Amino acid sequence: MPLRKWIKSANHAIEGILHAAKTQRHMRYHLYAAIIVLISAFLLGVGRIELVVLISLAILVISIEMINTSIEIITDILFKEYDPRAKAIKDTAAGAVLIAAMGAVIIGYIMLFEPLREFFYSGMDIAKRSEPDIAVLALIVVLILVVITKSFFGKGEPLRGGMPSGHSAVAFSVWVAITIMTESFMVSMLVMIMAIFIAQSRVTVGIHKPWEVILGGLLGMTTTFLLFKVFL
Known part of the structure; x- marks a missing residue:
């Protein structure tokens, strides 16, 4: 397909x-x-x-x-x-x-x-959990929060537009998780650049407005960071 x-x-x-x-x-x-x-x-x-x-x-x-x-x-x-x-x-x-x-x-x-x-x-x-388990939990929670938030605003299509940007939320959630798990500055920078490119691409092609991408990124980062702080 x-x-x-x-x-x-x-x-x-x-x-x-x-x-x-x-x-x-x-x-x-x-x-x-x-x-x-x-x-x-x-x-x-x-x-x-x-x-x-x-x-x-x-x-x-x-x-x-x-x-x-x-x-x-x-x-x-x-x-x-x-x-x-x-x-x-x-x-x-x-x-x-x-x-x-x-x-x-x-x-x-x-x-x-x-x-x-x-x-x-x-x-x-x-209870403390392993880093991969927390990363998976964070990803699931972020996706559910994106669905709930999009359902309230009801604009755009699920994978194209709407508030917040799901791509941005997931990308920055992955960035925070990898940063914490690897504790490597270079790896963190590379993943962050990729996350920024993903977020920027959603704006460049007109799928999202800048504030939708920013809020999506904040949602992904905040949720993931808090879950790691609680369970790690």
């Missing part, structure tokens, strides 16, 4: 995510919950298997919420006026989301209860 066609397809897919985040408050709640659970899991020092399970649960709930949103849209198109069948369709789809969300809460409680109790009994000592 040509790169341009792939980017267009990715834009359509991400546009769907942004639409759900913008129009469905429960979708935003799920995104907020995903950030809270992910950071809490790192904070409590859960193992990799538990972390994979928690991430999978978050993905499952968010995906089902998006399917529910699609079903609601289709139902509204098919039924212009009130119809008991339309209500049954929407209620059933919403019930699927509720089951998934409640299941995720129960499983999350089972997996996090013991680490949470140890966290309080140990004087609330924050």
Whole structure:
């Protein structure tokens, strides 16, 4: 598949995510919950298997919420006026989301209860994580924050325009992570120059305004730096 066609397809897919985040408050709640659970899991020092399970649960709930949103849209198109069948369709789809969300809460409680109790009994000592783990966490959190922010402003396409610049946020997040992990001035400078080029290219081709790129970079840098300060 040509790169341009792939980017267009990715834009359509991400546009769907942004639409759900913008129009469905429960979708935003799920995104907020995903950030809270992910950071809490790192904070409590859960193992990799538990972390994979928690991430999978978050993905499952968010995906089902998006399917529910699609079903609601289709139902509204098919039924212009009130119809008991339309209500049954929407209620059933919403019930699927509720089951998934409640299941995720129960499983999350089972997996996090013991680490949470140890966290309080140990004087609330924050678990330390490896640098690669923190870098991955930072990247995931930055991407979720970009989606949430873009959904509020609702301008531009997901991969082309809008506030903030996702490319800039990711580029400068990677720069901060590599700077901290390598502790090398030369490597840091090279990655920073690459990040600046990426950000500048978004402005040069007219995809973003300068302030959108700057705010995206600040979002990526600040989020990544704070997570490294907390968990390293």
